[in-house]
């Protein structure tokens with residue numbers, strides 16, 4: 001990856017429309033849209049945003065060419081530490097076979113057999129792919145190791161690439177513990193947690209029939225919290241269940257998937273501090289019903305959009321693709337979807353410094369080859385991200 005650092009202050013000028021995600025700016029909507037805008041960067045921070053005509057003098061200037069600028073995407077949910085792929089499984093699904101979490105075992109076997117270098121190269125490859133599509137913050141998880149050594153290795157490798165690292169030893173009960181799930185939960189909350197906690201910020205559990213039930217999930221998340229890992233939950237993906245309400249009760253940063261929600265689940269998300277993270281790549285790739293973003297938004301829940309990038313249920317690293325799906329099929333407006341893919345992701349990671357372009361925020365920006373952020377949904381499948389800055393450095 002080539003990066004370009006510029007000394008002194010730099011103004012990005014001639015921006016046709018700028019998404020700030022600060023409702024006190026511009027059009028006063030949640031995305032705080034400013035027309036004919038400029039952004040001034042100093043070091044790794046944004047120091048000024050506003051109308052071009054009012055921009056302060058700077059040491060350097062970059063002409064945005066009358067195009068749109070948005071905050072870099074915050075992809076708060078992915079599974080990038082894996083080896084192999086599941087092309088055959090995808091092919092079978094597209095011929096009518098249903099998705100099952102059992103496919104995770106295929107990737108566990110491939111991941112255990114891979115070298116550190118292979119896993120690290122894979123993570124780097126998908127991070128670079130995501131960056132080219134505007135992602136400047138990427139959360140990623142373990143969950144395809146499922147032994148003490150393989151989970152700790154996955155997290156150590158993930159941590160070489162990103163600070164937003166999640167321990168998902170509780171992805172499924174691996175075949176070697178199929179006869180004794182309780183022993184596996186004891187491992188996940190004991191020796192495996194001790195080995196993994198130093199590398200992770202978060203703990204996650206797949207709370208689902210065929211994975212971990214509500215009681216197991218509670219035990220796992222509580223044990224993680226006692227070691228300083230904050231909870232997030234794979235909740236209500238394949239069926240109704242206790243995941244969402246457990247997430248809210250434990251003050252998880254995010255309940256992810258939220259595909260099958262009762263009114264009580266929606267109510268809990270609307271009144272709690274837990275973000276509802278929707279992962280439309282998973283419904284796309286498993287031919288499942290879409291999560292109802294409109295219902296969550298209308299109830300007052302905070303919604304994030306993420307890729308869930310993994311070789312089984314959602315093999316996309318593209319936040320623009322997720323935005324297009326959310327607008328077309330989940331009842332979101334383009335403004336809402338772009339907010340959810342930036343500020344929403346930041347909220348799901350409990351981060352104040354990213355997901356918005358206001359003075360003091362980290363200078364993470366994506367320049368679109370389009371006059372407006374709306375084109376991300378209006379022109380699906382078109383690679384509109386033409387330049388990316390992360391922490392003030394041009395990285396694409």
Ligand code: NIG
Nearest residue numbers: 104206234282308310312313
């Ligand atoms: O988020 N739901 C559980 N885990 C992943 C799928 C993993 C896989 O199929 O390999 C998900 O969709």
Ligand code: FE
Nearest residue numbers: 077079234308
């Ligand atoms: Fe996931």
